[in-house]
Amino acid sequence: PIDYLTVPDSFEQAAAEIFQQQLGAIGLRLRLRLLSFSAYLGTISTPGAARMGWRGWAADYPDPATFFEPLLTSEGLEPGTQNVSFFRSPAMDGLLAQAHHTLDPEARFALYERAEAMLAAEAPLVPVYGSRALEVHQPWVRGYAPHPVLGARLRAVWLDAEGRP
Numbered sequence: 747p748i749d750y751l752t753v754p755d756s757f758e759q760a761a762a763e764i765f766q767q768q769l770g771a772i773g774l775r776l777r778l779r780l781l782s783f784s785a786y787l788g789t790i791s792t793p794g795a796a797r798m799g800w801r802g803w804a805a806d807y808p809d810p811a812t813f814f815e816p817l818l819t820s821e822g823l824e825p826g827t828q829n830v831s832f833f834r835s836p837a838m839d840g841l842l843a844q845a846h847h848t849l850d851p852e853a854r855f856a857l858y859e860r861a862e863a864m865l866a867a868e869a870p871l872v873p874v875y876g877s878r879a880l881e882v883h884q885p886w887v888r889g890y891a892p893h894p895v896l897g898a899r900l901r902a903v904w905l906d907a908e909g910r911p
Contacts, residue, residue, distance in 0.1 A: 747777040751789060751799030754780040758800040761875070790830045801830055801871070808894040810858040814842050818865065833870035886910040 752762045759780065766776040776798070781789060789795045805812045815821070816828040820839050823829050838861060845857035883890055886909035889902035 747775040748798050749779050749796070750776040751779050751781060751786060751796050753783050753786050753800070758802075762800065765874070787826070791825070791827050793832050796830070803828075805895050810861070811842075811846060814858070814861055815846070818842070818861075818870070831870035833868070835864070835868065838864055838868075884910075 750762050750765070752758045759778070762776070762778055766778060769776055779799075786799075790799060790801065803813060803817060817831075818829060818833050818835075818838060819842055820829075820834045820836075823832065823834065841857060841861050841864065845854050845861065848854040848857060881892055886906045888904050888906050888909075891899065891902075893899055
């Protein structure tokens with residue numbers, strides 16, 4: 747069996763149990779190793795200590811660098827690393843350094859597209875699901891504008907009493 751690390755009593759444990767069932771149907775056996783969050787972080791940031799497990803990442807700001815730089819560069823390999831796949835590629839490092847310093851948006855986007863292609867070819871990590879948030883509001887809510895990362899800012903929101911049914 748393949749040890750799958752996760753945190754108990756969490757969404758991640760429930761997802762791991764589903765992965766265990768689904769992969770079992772094709773002959774891959776997962777053994778869930780439930781660890782406290784601090785033990786989990788220590789284990790996944792130690793080279794060779796974890797073969798498979800949950801790892802979440804959310805954007806701090808709407809830019810590809812927030813994903814690529816901490817998770818996929820050699821610079822990210824340090825004690826307590828975020829690069830838990832321990833991926834090391836001079837080609838990826840060079841490409842991401844170039845993208846980091848490129849000011850032209852189209853050229854920068856092209857560099858990150860190349861990095862995505864390299865990531866797909868190397869597959870040091872495999873995303874299995876992502877979250878999605880749906881926001882619904884009434885037409886009499888004014889000043890509402892969703893933020894791409896942080897959610898809605900509510901300072902400028904007001905209710906239009908005349909527009910309400």
